Amino acid sequence: MNQSSSIGAERLQRRMTRGASFLGSEVAILCGAMSWVSERNLVAAISNAGGFGVIACGAMTPELLDAEIAATKARTDKPFGVNLITMHPALFDLIEVCRRHAVGHVVLAGGLPPTGSLDAIKADGARVICFAPALSLAKKLIRSGVDALVIEGMEAGGHIGPVSTSVLAQEMLPEIADALPVFVAGGIGRGEAIAGYLDMGAAGVQLGTRFVCATESIAHPAFKKAFLRASARDAVASVQVDPRLPVIPVRALKNAGSELFTAKQREVAASLDEGKAAMAEAQLQIEHYWAGALRRAVIDGDVEHGSLMAGQSVGMVTREEPVADIIATLLAEAAQALEKRAAA
Structure with a gap:
């Protein structure tokens, strides 16, 4: 040195x-x-x-x-x-x-x-x-x-x-x-x-x-490959559909799973409207969605429908x-x- x-x-x-x-x-x-x-x-x-x-x-x-x-x-x-x-x-x-x-x-x-x-x-x-x-x-x-x-x-x-x-x-x-x-x-x-x-x-x-x-x-080889191909602008924050749902934004690589989460929020909001779920249960449903979606991507390699959580440093x-x-x-x-x- x-x-x-x-x-x-x-x-x-x-x-x-x-x-x-x-x-x-x-x-x-x-x-x-x-x-x-x-x-x-x-x-x-x-x-x-x-x-x-x-x-x-x-x-x-x-x-x-x-x-x-x-x-x-x-x-x-x-x-x-x-x-x-x-x-x-x-x-x-x-x-x-x-x-x-x-x-x-x-x-x-x-x-x-x-x-x-x-x-x-x-x-x-x-x-x-x-x-x-x-x-x-x-x-x-x-x-x-x-x-x-x-x-x-x-x-x-x-x-x-x-x-x-x-x-x-x-x-x-x-x-x-x-x-x-x-x-x-x-x-x-x-x-x-x-x-x-x-x-x-x-x-x-x-x-x-x-x-x-x-x-x-x-992490599954397909999950890693998605990271290696991604640039900073591919890691985007999720959108909150209903202001009643205490959804903390999640940053992940854009894929079909991002759209699935939007649909999941609408589904949970509807169950709130219909009195089928309390607020605490609704929030838990959201958290369980992310846990399952992340597992599908990380472990199973479903990089299209799973969650590709990644920071904007992914381009590096x-x-x-x-x-x-x-x-x-x-x-x-x-x-x-x-x-x-x-x-x-």
Whole structure:
């Protein structure tokens, strides 16, 4: 390593120290929890490569999560986390499963943590990471005792908020980055962006789309091929048909499945009109639709009618390669960017 590249690498390491120390990993790169994709193989590979893998629990039962954590531990002795959905009806049972396995970090997604959930997670020393799509919510979560935050912009894949990553980072990092570790997510596909957010005060970053086509990812070859062919403009947000339905927009690659979701919303709205379903049940139907549609695409390879959840960074996914190579490339790009700034 020459002196100039060494300077960039040292600067990068210093900026990642807080996030890596918090996670217990070598580098402060989280893998976003992607249902059916972020399972034992990819999670273990990311942690083994120095990053921090996160199991996507999604709609798993406690028994399934128990088996998934055990299988992941059999593949890595490095730290990894578990992502739990706050609206899961068995949330506290899932938290207990994480406790039994001594999972050190639990990521809560899908809304404000229910009463008692933070205490249950932290009772044996585990750390809680929550998503904060707005500054006011971030401050509320900090007061409630969360240990770290992820601020994720609308460029991300899957369920998204209305504000871009760059705007959220500018608005929130100066206000909250001193209080606790903050990880930036959404639209990150290269190391230069990682360097930029670290310079702004982020403790680290979270990437999802970039890892979908990893060699270790179990995603169906047809699913990966769709990613490799896609450009940024192919990853579009879903449209809300009925304002009564609390549908969080989902970013995915355009296909026939996008139209199917629009039809599903109309069907659920009609059942509301006819009194056949309550609002909570209607929302659950929507969530179950996405879980099934995503499985059809990721596992079965139905890329026409399944859901191809992808962030706008999908255009930067150009080949299938090992996780270790993806992380090494991101780190090299980030170090080079920091080196250039040091020399400027």
